[in-house]
Amino acid sequence: MHVALILLTAVSAHAFSTEAPHPLPWSPAGPGDVRSPCPGLNSLANHGFLPHDGKFVTEQQTVSGLGDALNIDAALAKLLFQGALATNPSPNATNFSLDDLSRHNIIEHDGSLSRQDYYFGDNHDFNQTIFDQTRGYWTHALIDLKDVATARAARMNTSMATNPEFGLSNATLTDSFAESATYLLAFGNKTAGTVNRTWVEYFFENERLPDELGWVRQSVAISQVDLDSMTQRVVNATGTAETRAEVIRRGGIHGPLLTVPQDVSKRCRWE
Numbered sequence: 001m002h003v004a005l006i007l008l009t010a011v012s013a014h015a016f017s018t019e020a021p022h023p024l025p026w027s028p029a030g031p032g033d034v035r036s037p038c039p040g041l042n043s044l045a046n047h048g049f050l051p052h053d054g055k056f057v058t059e060q061q062t063v064s065g066l067g068d069a070l071n072i073d074a075a076l077a078k079l080l081f082q083g084a085l086a087t088n089p090s091p092n093a094t095n096f097s098l099d100d101l102s103r104h105n106i107i108e109h110d111g112s113l114s115r116q117d118y119y120f121g122d123n124h125d126f127n128q129t130i131f132d133q134t135r136g137y138w139t140h141a142l143i144d145l146k147d148v149a150t151a152r153a154a155r156m157n158t159s160m161a162t163n164p165e166f167g168l169s170n171a172t173l174t175d176s177f178a179e180s181a182t183y184l185l186a187f188g189n190k191t192a193g194t195v196n197r198t199w200v201e202y203f204f205e206n207e208r209l210p211d212e213l214g215w216v217r218q219s220v221a222i223s224q225v226d227l228d229s230m231t232q233r234v235v236n237a238t239g240t241a242e243t244r245a246e247v248i249r250r251g252g253i254h255g256p257l258l259t260v261p262q263d264v265s266k267r268c269r270w271e
């Protein structure tokens with residue numbers, strides 16, 4: 001009996017492993033499950049592409065989960081995993097839990113598209129009021145780069161105007177642009193820089209991949225080059241004034257990933 005139970009457990013574990021065919025059964029977080037401020041990882045956990053409880057996610061699970069769900073290549077998945085590990089406060093951590101990602105100003109930052117700022121309280125659960133501001137700037141049924149950039153900038157402006165402790169580091173500023181690039185890459189056309197608005201809204205609001213709406217994962221793997229390039233395109237599509245306001249507020253200039261318009265760099269050296 002005991003052996004049979006162990007075998008059954010092993011078989012179930014395999015059936016629900018990341019090698020299972022897509023899509024896996026979806027279910028939201030239940031009691032004892034943990035989630036993050038990232039709609040992407042939360043969705044993957046809800047589908048079982050990552051452990052449904054959101055706990056102790058390993059590099060291998062990240063590589064398989066991001067690959068199977070979204071065709072993110074192994075090198076990029078490993079890079080993102082390294083970022084996630086830094087949010088686990090245990091020394092020499094080899095895994096992370098989704099709630100580790102809520103620690104403020106490691107990856108989690110102010111001016112999110114769908115979460116409140118840490119200053120106001122809950123910085124990790126989806127917030128419809130915040131997201132309604134974001135989607136109000138997605139003016140086309142096929143969201144374009146200008147919509148993506150303007151929505152992000154508007155959220156940053158609101159946070160800067162209302163949060164007395166607003167702040168972004170070089171790293172989190174870059175992350176904020178990269179996160180906007182991520183929904184374009186995962187669900188959109190990376191050449192055109194466009195994505196179906198219905199799919200993106202469904203993704204954010206339900207923390208669920210938009211399979212049911214006709215989305216299929218990219219046929220060409222998403223690499224770090226894609227992410228860097230799309231991130232720079234979001235920066236480029238952001239008006240100089242918006243970029244300048246953020247940069248001045250955090251008192252630095254962009255990290256090496258991002259090319260800052262000349263006048264912004266000049267202003268910052270003076271500030």
Ligand code: HEM
Pocket residue numbers: 036037038039040041062066070080081083084101102107108109110111112113114115179180182183186
């Ligand atoms: C190991 C991989 C990943 C890690 C560690 C990670 C981590 C994070 C964290 C901590 C945030 C919160 C930033 C904030 O304060 O707004 C975030 C936001 C975000 N992530 Fe992820 N993420 C990962 C993969 C993905 C994937 C695969 C997607 C796919 C679409 C994704 C899409 C997003 C989006 C769209 C946001 C912005 C949410 C918002 O501004 O409200 N991420 N991510």
Ligand SMILES: *[C@@H]1O[C@H](CO)[C@@H](O)[C@H](O)[C@H]1NC(C)=O
Pocket residue numbers: 091092
């Ligand atoms: C973590 O790793 C360092 C360097 O490898 C080692 O000196 C230290 O003892 C480790 N700490 C723990 C808690 O394992």
Ligand SMILES: *[C@@H]1O[C@H](CO)[C@@H](O)[C@H](O)[C@H]1NC(C)=O
Pocket residue numbers: 056057058090093094095
């Ligand atoms: C996660 O890391 C902890 C130590 O921080 C370790 O005890 C545990 O076995 C690891 N779990 C997995 C699934 O790797």
Ligand SMILES: *[C@@H]1O[C@H](CO)[C@@H](O)[C@H](O)[C@H]1NC(C)=O
Pocket residue numbers: 116120122127128129130
């Ligand atoms: C969502 O954010 C708005 C604006 O900051 C806030 O007033 C509201 O209380 C938040 N809702 C929840 C459920 O936290």
Ligand SMILES: *[C@@H]1O[C@H](CO)[C@@H](O)[C@H](O)[C@H]1NC(C)=O
Pocket residue numbers: 150151153154157239241242245
């Ligand atoms: C954000 O603020 C900047 C600087 O005040 C302004 O130029 C820009 O139009 C604002 N952008 C949005 C989308 O509100």
Ligand SMILES: *[C@@H]1O[C@H](CO)[C@@H](O)[C@H](O)[C@H]1NC(C)=O
Pocket residue numbers: 189190191192
């Ligand atoms: C993506 O956009 C490019 C350039 O705009 C276009 O040539 C291509 O057909 C589009 N791909 C798909 C799958 O729609």
Ligand SMILES: *[C@@H]1O[C@H](CO)[C@@H](O)[C@H](O)[C@H]1NC(C)=O
Pocket residue numbers: 141142196197198199213214
């Ligand atoms: C977006 O996807 C929906 C299906 O969910 C479809 O009805 C709609 O035509 C698509 N929009 C565009 C602009 O392709």
Ligand SMILES: *[C@@H]1O[C@H](CO)[C@@H](O)[C@H](O)[C@H]1NC(C)=O
Pocket residue numbers: 229230232233236259
């Ligand atoms: C961003 O803009 C700069 C300066 O105009 C340009 O050189 C660069 O190619 C653009 N990057 C992308 C990825 O479009």
Ligand SMILES: *[C@@H]1O[C@H](CO)[C@@H](O)[C@H](O)[C@H]1NC(C)=O
Pocket residue numbers: 170252253254255256
């Ligand atoms: C931010 O990045 C710029 C350019 O790489 C660098 O000169 C500056 O020292 C960085 N600031 C901080 C606080 O790391």
